[in-house]
Amino acid sequence: MHDLTLCVHHPAVNEEGYASLAVPTHRASTIVYPDGASFMARKYRGFDGYTYGLHGTPTTRTLEAQLTQLHDGIRTVLVPSGQAAVTVVMLSVLMPGDKVLVPDHVYPPVRSFCAEYLAPRGIAYDVYDPLIGAGIADLIDETVKLVWVESPGSNTMEVQDVPAIVAAAKAKGTLVGCDNTWATPLIFKPLEHGADFACEALTKYVGGHSDLLLGSITVKDMALRQKMKEILRGFGIGVSPDECQLALRGIETMGLRVTHMGKVSEDFARRLMGHPMVERVLHPALPSCPGHDIWKRDMGRSSGLFSLVLKPVDDEAMSAALSALRVFAIGASWGGTRSLVAPQAVGPDRTATAWTAKGPLLRVSIGLEEPDELWTDLSRLLSVLGQAPANRAA
Ligand SMILES: *Cc1c(COP(=O)(O)O)cnc(C)c1O
DSSP states (O other), rough: OOOOOOOOOOOOOOOOTTSSSSSOOOSBBBBBOSSSSHHHHHHGGGSSOOBBBGGGGHHHHHHHHHHHHHHSSSSEESSSHHHHHHHHHHHHHTTOOOOEEEEETTTTTHHHHHIIGGGGGTTEEEOOOOTTTGGGGGGOOEEEEEEEEEEEEEETTTOOOOOHHHHHHTTTHHHHHHHHOOTTTHHHOGGGOOSSEEEEEETTTTTSSSSSOEEEEEOOOOHHHHHHHHHHHHHOOEEEEEHHHHHHHHHHHHHHHHHHHHHHHHHHHHHHOOTEEEEEEETTSSTTSTTHHHHHHOOOOOOSSEEEEEOOHHHHHHHHHHHOOOOEEEEEEEOOOSOOOEEEOOGGGSSSOOOOSSEEEEEEOOSSSOOHOOOHHHHHHHHHHHTSHHHHHO
């Protein structure tokens, strides 16, 4: 062969005896066929076969299969972010004239998607009290095609009664989708509790290192998977095998990470109760958290994210307290090895329930640093807050 040809033909090498524990990163745009007949028959390969890199490679399929097993589903669909996991479910289920119900504590970009994308296209949404439980039945009329749940809510931590909501939805033939990012399939498996879609922001605990963005949707019904894959094909959305390889590496340590972070977060949450600068601790493992009994019944274990309602302080005091941190990083997102804190504005995102707390909400994500060092750092933040002039006077 000519050198120019040799440059583009990779020689086959002996793979015999090569047994690595790592999942190979298979990169592809085009998929080639051994002969004309198999090319002609490519459309019969369906979404489980290989037709184009955008629709799947052995690397992406490995991650899909692993999540499917963990969730006890039949197929998983991967998307470029956790937000996309939510929107792809909504786009695959809802048509103009339909309505979706979303909980008041929902991940705020989901509410924006309902208001700014779905509503102008004739798809309505209603916001409900996350603690509504079986009472959701009263909101499900014949236009409601999807009930969304997020349990616990990732800012205010209300634990939802998923089995009761599922029972009410099933009675009316309505689908239920669950954002399970806080729990991961290690703590809660929505499909086992009757939900139709189990969504994860893999960006958080599965990735586990703050260096990737991915989302997943696991289902137990092939028709739902087919619809979502058609939506993705239509929009031209797929995921990179490199991201999936990172997620496949991250998921190997997820069990240990989540167990450790859960223990530390429960310990910190208990110790923070009664702190003079803390109005309320919102951690599903504490009775002070709305839905705590449901957590006890359905989950019984924690991951590393919880929130503090602080005593009233002004922005200046909050800013000074955040700047005093030496171990925690300041930032949203969560689930990585580094501990994070982020003040979150809750009030503006509430429409179905009132948020009456006078002080700010501080979200805490526990990472893998030495716990005593984290505790000292968090105590430093609270003591700087306590020294703010308004609080010294009080
Ligand atoms: C972070 C998060 C998302 C979005 O995930 P991205 O990958 O950042 O888009 C969705 N739901 C919950 C509960 C989240 O915490």
